[in-house]
Amino acid sequence: MDQLVRRISKSVLMLSVLMMTACASIQQTERVAKIDPFERVNRVVFSFNETADQYVIKPIAEGYKFVLPEFVRTGVTNFFGNINDVLIGANNLLQGKPANAASDIGRFFINSTVGVLGLFDVATDMGLDKNREDFGQTLGVWGFSDGPYIVMPFFGASNVRDTVGFVVDVKTDFMINTNKLNSDEKTAINSLRIINRRADLLDAGQLLEDAAFDKYSFLRDGYLQRRRNQIYDGDPPPLKDQE
Amino acid sequence: MRALFIKITFAIQALFLGIGMAQAQDVKTPDGLVKFVVEDVLTVIKNDKAILSGDFRKINALVDEKILPYSDFQKTTRMAMGRNWSKASPAQQAQITQEFKLLLIRIYGGALAQVKDQKVQYKPFRASAEDTDVIVRTAVVGKGEPIQLDYRLEKGANGWKVYDINILGAWLVESYRNQFNDQVSKGGIEGLIKFLQDRNIALSTNK
Numbered sequence: 330m331d332q333l334v335r336r337i338s339k340s341v342l343m344l345s346v347l348m349m350t351a352c353a354s355i356q357q358t359e360r361v362a363k364i365d366p367f368e369r370v371n372r373v374v375f376s377f378n379e380t381a382d383q384y385v386i387k388p389i390a391e392g393y394k395f396v397l398p399e400f401v402r403t404g405v406t407n408f409f410g411n412i413n414d415v416l417i418g419a420n421n422l423l424q425g426k427p428a429n430a431a432s433d434i435g436r437f438f439i440n441s442t443v444g445v446l447g448l449f450d451v452a453t454d455m456g457l458d459k460n461r462e463d464f465g466q467t468l469g470v471w472g473f474s475d476g477p478y479i480v481m482p483f484f485g486a487s488n489v490r491d492t493v494g495f496v497v498d499v500k501t502d503f504m505i506n507t508n509k510l511n512s513d514e515k516t517a518i519n520s521l522r523i524i525n526r527r528a529d530l531l532d533a534g535q536l537l538e539d540a541a542f543d544k545y546s547f548l549r550d551g552y553l554q555r556r557r558n559q560i561y562d563g564d565p566p567p568l569k570d571q572e
Numbered sequence: 573m574r575a576l577f578i579k580i581t582f583a584i585q586a587l588f589l590g591i592g593m594a595q596a597q598d599v600k601t602p603d604g605l606v607k608f609v610v611e612d613v614l615t616v617i618k619n620d621k622a623i624l625s626g627d628f629r630k631i632n633a634l635v636d637e638k639i640l641p642y643s644d645f646q647k648t649t650r651m652a653m654g655r656n657w658s659k660a661s662p663a664q665q666a667q668i669t670q671e672f673k674l675l676l677i678r679i680y681g682g683a684l685a686q687v688k689d690q691k692v693q694y695k696p697f698r699a700s701a702e703d704t705d706v707i708v709r710t711a712v713v714g715k716g717e718p719i720q721l722d723y724r725l726e727k728g729a730n731g732w733k734v735y736d737i738n739i740l741g742a743w744l745v746e747s748y749r750n751q752f753n754d755q756v757s758k759g760g761i762e763g764l765i766k767f768l769q770d771r772n773i774a775l776s777t778n779k
Contacts, residue, residue: 356757361750403716459717539775540679542751542767550750551742558741563709563720 364478365549371480375545378485382527387534390527404448405525410459411440411447412503419501420462424470432457461559464501465494469560478549486552599642602725602732603697606708609642609734610692617687626685628776632677644726644733645673651735652748656756656764664761671768676744678775690714692721703727707738 357368365371394402418433436452436459444451453459468490469475476489487495499505504519541547557565599605616638617623622630649669650657660668695709704727711718722738736745755764 358750358753536679536682539771542771543754546750546754547747550747554743554746555741558720558738563741567707 361546364475364553366477367479371478371549372545374480374482375485378480378483379544381483386524386527387531390524390531393524394528394531402525402528405521406529407440407444407450408447409504409522409525410450411437411444414440414459415503416498416501417460417462420464420467421460423467424462429460429462433460463494464497465491465556466560468494469556475553475556478553486548488553488556491556599731602699602706602723602727603694603708605642605725605732606710606723606734607694609639610710613638614687614692617684624685624687626682628678628681631681631684632674635673635677642732642734644728644735645669647726647733647735648672648745651745653752653756654749656753656761659756660761664765667765668761668768671765671772672748674772675768675775678772688714693718 357365361368414433414437418430418437421427421430421433436457439452439455439457440447440450443449450459465487473490475491479487479489479492481487481492481495484495504510504522505515507515510518537544537547599608613634616634620630623634646665646669649672650665652672653660653668657665691713693711693713695711697706697708699706706725708723708725710721710723712721720738720740723734724736724738724743725732725734736743738744752764755767759766
């Protein structure tokens with residue numbers, strides 16, 4: 330009983346510390362206030378994600394990387410990437426880029442057959458480069474602005490537009506929605522997909538730790554820039570000089 | 573005999589002069605300059621075991637010798653500092669520039685050490701003759717996905733200089749703007765310098 334009380338009071342203390350950090354006044358410049366009005370809440374979710382990553386997701390990804398040789402992990406990345414090429418093609422169509430869409434669908438057919446169910450990315454070697462598209466980018470091309478920055482639980486950096494895009498991506502995802510697999514199989518294969526994705530990002534992690542003065546804002550500013558770059562397919566009009 | 577000697581000397585001089593001119597021509601255009609510096613650095617890295625093993629001193633010397641003459645790193649730092657730049661004295665400005673440079677070498681030096689079979693692809697360059705601020709686009713191609721790597725250059729009295737780079741869609745200056753500003757609003761210019769120094773010391777003992 331004594332222990333229970335102690336435990337409860339401990340959790341209450343931790344919770345209130347968390348709330349206090351959330352409520353602590355954050356000095357924002359005008360520019361930051363515009364892009365990140367929910368910074369307090371975002372920072373709480375961010376540190377939750379960091380903790381979940383540190384204690385659960387990253388260790389699993391490290392184990393996965395340690396156990397499996399590189400060519401197997403590349404195969405896994407290619408396999409999921411291949412299925413996703415169909416959605417990328419659909420997004421390219423929606424963005425009015427039929428030539429890119431044709432290339433994506435061509436990739437899907439070549440890699441699904443010659444590339445043994447997508448395990449090998451032979452299409453890239455044949456000169457059909459992989460495109461990176463998702464519904465958030467499509468919305469961006471259609472003229473939707475970013476909206477406030479949002480940190481999603483577990484999934485991390487986003488903004489209002491990309492969160493809507495993310496929901497559509499999930500709703501249209503083959504591996505999540507197919508009825509060829511039962512729910513256990515779906516859980517297993519999508520866990521593999523997430524762990525494999527995290528393993529791909531392990532090397533970048535240390536660089537980020539070294540480079541950032543404040544990891545939260547560094548990731549935020551990087552994310553927003555990168556998304557803008559993707560929407561304009563690597564060639565965005567320059568931002569106003571703010572020297 | 574004497575005439576032959578003079579002829580040979582002359583030929584050798586012409587040869588060196590010719591090479592010198594070829595280089596000068598290369599670096600006169602922004603895309604030519606980027607290509608010249610990148611290829612030069614890649615050649616050195618691929619043939620230097622010390623750099624491939626991550627020797628910081630060697631990498632630092634390489635940056636000083638091969639990259640800095642073609643870049644305006646003070647402008648990089650000044651732009652990342654934004655309005656706070658004018659709050660720093662000239663001595664502090666020099667100190668911040670130096671520490672920021674060291675930090676970036678520490679961070680990206682490790683990436684240089686990983687260069688093996690990568691090739692750099694130069695995207696078609698378009699700019700008009702009177703432009704003084706341009707972007708040269710490249711991609712690093714190796715195993716896996718190509719990495720977008722763009723350079724922003726400004727034309728000054730001493731020719732074109734690189735002052736910003738874009739890695740995977742994020743510009744260096746833009747990425748550090750808030751990072752610098754946060755430190756200055758926390759501890760002033762001195763606080764920022766202290767922060768940079770501490771980070772550099774931490775990174776040098778880590779590796």
